[in-house]
Amino acid sequence: MTEAAEEERADRAYVTLQDVARDAGVSLATASRVLNGTAQVRADLRERVLASAGRLSYTPNAHAQALASSSSKSVGVVCHDVSDPYFAAVARGVMRTAAEHGMLVMLASTFRDPAREIEYVAMLRAQRARAILLIGSGFEDRDWERAMAAELDPYQRTGGRVAVLSRHRSLKVDAVLPQNREGAAALARALLDLGHRDFGVLTGPHALTTVADRLGGFTDALAGAGVRVRPEHIVEAPFTRDGGYAAATELLRRGTRPTCVFAVTDVMAIGALAAFRDRGVAVPEEISLAGFDDIPIVRDLTPPLTTVALPLDAMGERVMGLALREPAARRSRIERVAGEVVLRASTAAPR
């Protein structure tokens, strides 16, 4: 390349395919074909194009490519909170799988604001994301479901792919579904086996499908054994560590103390454990505590937490896999994921 050409290039914002083609002395079409391997091109032209592209350090404009080919290399992922360990663990599988497919991930964090979730889906639609993943529990709210469907349906009709992890009565989309009911029920039975009869539950906002399922599965299984959870032993709080702390504190305040407490997520259980420690209530000696999810950190708590283990990383992988695979024939695909009860030192037989 001559000095003059070099200078001219410095003016322009970017090196374009046009520049490469000119430098290589071929047409735009040929340059495009070489760089994409779309068609056979005579060897010497090939070489020239490749050489020019390298020399000019050409970077294709992904927007132009997306526009011209009407397809993009990005997928959207919507979550509640990136700093939630549950999401973090799932995201790992999501990111890995995306990378394997050469996809870029656009991440949106709703901070549990339903309106914002819908807004983000609209943005991802505008970005022509190839697929949209909804990670985390949906809301059991008619209006919200309608609004979400209003975004998702046109998106899917125009070739967009949607997959969700956890949720969603009304959305006709591919889904990876942890067996929340069954897992919670199995946990209940395991705790019954330990000898517990008096339970407390620290639960999240009941509008979340996940909460409803876990709470329902747990209490139903207990009921099956003739055990009822006293209403004042069910405490609702935000779906966070601090929510768990507050709920556990409230539970202790209410007087009569259960022998075993189930927090519907590990994150809440962590807060509960801290609350018990701060109040001098020994776990598991005075009270047993169990969670749900098996986020990585709970193994390192003292005591390590009894929980229902979900293969979080693999779930992320599968949900991204669903979204990237060929669309289903007609109906949505459902992949159920079983949880496995893991008894650790945070639970013991009641005294």
Next chain:
Amino acid sequence: MTEAAEEERADRAYVTLQDVARDAGVSLATASRVLNGTAQVRADLRERVLASAGRLSYTPNAHAQALASSSSKSVGVVCHDVSDPYFAAVARGVMRTAAEHGMLVMLASTFRDPAREIEYVAMLRAQRARAILLIGSGFEDRDWERAMAAELDPYQRTGGRVAVLSRHRSLKVDAVLPQNREGAAALARALLDLGHRDFGVLTGPHALTTVADRLGGFTDALAGAGVRVRPEHIVEAPFTRDGGYAAATELLRRGTRPTCVFAVTDVMAIGALAAFRDRGVAVPEEISLAGFDDIPIVRDLTPPLTTVALPLDAMGERVMGLALREPAARRSRIERVAGEVVLRASTAAPR
């Protein structure tokens, strides 16, 4: 809209601005101006355009917009691992700030592969991300630095903004820099004050700038007090929970046991704590343990971890803020962030 028009629309993949303009009986230009508020438009035309856009549920094609206006609404964020609690905490601030600016975040996870990091920067460049954020320690490796600069320099010359969190001898970019040396030094002095004289250090790959700084700051401060860390008490391992576990195990295996151990990150400290527990070494009675970062979970460990607290969320906010603000006059801006020593129950006076 007539049935025929409705039907015609169903064929097309998307509703375009053209469709809206036609439906409203105005020109493309006018429709664009109304939707973007770019210029004054007569009230009745305005209304018609807005109504049509609503009725057709028009979603602009972000790629077309980006191409035509040569600007985009997305920023790229490159991290090592989304599931690392350190990144998760920082990401929270990053995501919040991005949302406040109406930006979409494209997230890339390198899994600590230097080559992949550079590859991602190229992808983000292709996507014409308005800014690129590099979160996490850089590599002290000439070749890598050169290759990274080769991507970043042209990007910045063409108007791209780059900001980093932690690192980077050679990159001329805006940066948020935790005071790793100073923080580690302050921690060292605090531990000396507790009475410790015999230290161990669990460290990460020394090619990471963060590791070098923290290790250096710690040992230098000790040296200033006439205390040397015995070489066999410095154990290098991967920058992970399991790395910390392995390093602590190795440290115990080596025989003579220090009275106090510093793990260069909280994540490693968590692993170390587990290793000590598994080996029956009481913390802090038999050995004191300190970390660095103050990731949220360490407060809930037993014992809660002494550490150097970094305002992780705020750091994320600031690095995104740097990237979104007007570019600096000429030189890169540096924002230093001080760490604060927080003594918790994992450290105590030696016996």
Next chain:
DNA sequence: GCGCGTTCAGAAAGCGCTTTCTGAGGTACC
């Protein structure tokens, strides 16, 4: 030697927007 089928490079038509340029129509002022 001629027609036919192939192969492959180049011309050109978009993809869906933004934005400059053009010109119509209205207003203010002399």
Next chain:
DNA sequence: GGTACCTCAGAAAGCGCTTTCTGAACGCGC
């Protein structure tokens, strides 16, 4: 009433690619 100026809608030129269409060049069979 005519000129100068202003406001604002529409025409059209791109943005940087992909991809269809066109046609040149060549090899082959009869």
